[in-house]
Amino acid sequence: MSGERPASPPAVVVVDADTPGNVGTIARAMKNFGFEELLLVDPPDLDREGDAYGFAGQAREDVLPNAREVTLEKVVESYHTVGFTATTNEDARKHVRFPFRTPADLADDLAGVGADTALLFGRERIGLTNEELASLDQVCAIPASAEYPVLNLGQAATIALYELRGLAMADSQLPDVSHERADEGEIERFYDRFGETLASVGYPAEKRAKTMRLVRRLVGRAHPTDREITTLHGVLRAIERATRKR
Template sequence: MDSNPSTPLTPDAFGRVHIVLVRPSHPGNIGAAARAMKTMGFARLVLVAPKALPDAQAEAMASGATDVLAAAETVATLPAALAGVTLALALTSRRRDLATAPLWAREGAAELARLAVTGSEVALVFGNETTGLSNEELAFCNRWAMIPANPAYASLNLAAAVQVLCYELRLGIEAAQGAVSPAPTFSPVGMPATHEEIEGLLAQIEGMAVASGFLDPERPGRLMLRLRRLFARAGLEREEVNILRGLLASFQRPTGKRYHQGA
């Protein structure tokens, strides 16, 4: 079905959106997802450990979107798929323990759209058709959202879920573009931290916690999961991550100086 968009596509904003499919098991769903993306103006498809690709069925289901399928990036892990991303929004249909506060799909898409329009790389993350996203995979994402489907039967086909979110994201980008003219120029200060920058901070904290004896690597519990949730709520900026990493590093190499407040 052809459509007549009310406003022209803006490749920069649409091109900053990564549609990530984690461990997709059916090649036909990958092709159908590519088609759903293209109808809404998106083309950056990232596949995490797909079961089968390339595949003739994927190409058949992609129909006129075989270019999106051919350009898809394939990676081994979700962290690799989120490299350079400022905000990753995961889609799931069930509440998870220690997860950040949930959003409805429209709210989440609007948040992604605002960042994409103002220069940030963002990602929509979808799980496996049968098992969805694992708790560990969900923890790599800053936020998570649900589609307000029929509570008695909320199971959507993967490509259908991609279509719904891409539609909401398109509307969000168009609305955000109307509110941002011209797009601001960012300096390094105030830029949101990327996924790998936050992961670097978490790795540094974990390493120091183990070295100090605070964290038992044999029985880590849920410390790192709680820290992920804390940082997701905080919305760290790049400069803030640098400050925290520098502060942590200073604890490992004392200068001998002592500072105190006095009258």
């Protein structure tokens, strides 16, 4: 994801939704992941006392009331378009639903697109038709079980918008999930202490070197934090105290 928020996050287009609840769910997902522009093609009635506003969460305050009704033709004319579908033709001889991107691939792909982009999600029952998809610039599909690849409209949009959040939000707007590894010296002291503890509890001498290698690999993959290493030191101290009391 880029450090700066794009000037114009993609618009989200919902085509011919049957249920107001799904429109509200999509509006809520947009609010979750930084998308603002909701366009509706042949929408159901969005009663402010109904499911759309009930399912929208805080998006009822801005995303949903600011939604605009448009035609598909106007969207195609005004945006670089991406249609989302559950059914793909994984055959280069068929061009309506092939080639296609996954949402994760699409995130990188659209990061370099300078034009305004629209993400289109279709009907609950049949999604976007072949004719509609043929008029769009790209196709995207969410990888799912071949036995049952069809997702609920609201669920599909939520998954896609999560994967594409970097197109709408700067890193500074997202929770910090960075992981700071403990000081290497502290980790090495833990290994030394672990070896001493093995000896103090009578662990077989011939197995200690192999066990220490396994522990080093295990801890190395875990990238422990300072607090985690401090806690492990505390566990070893408790084991040592218990051993001395015997």
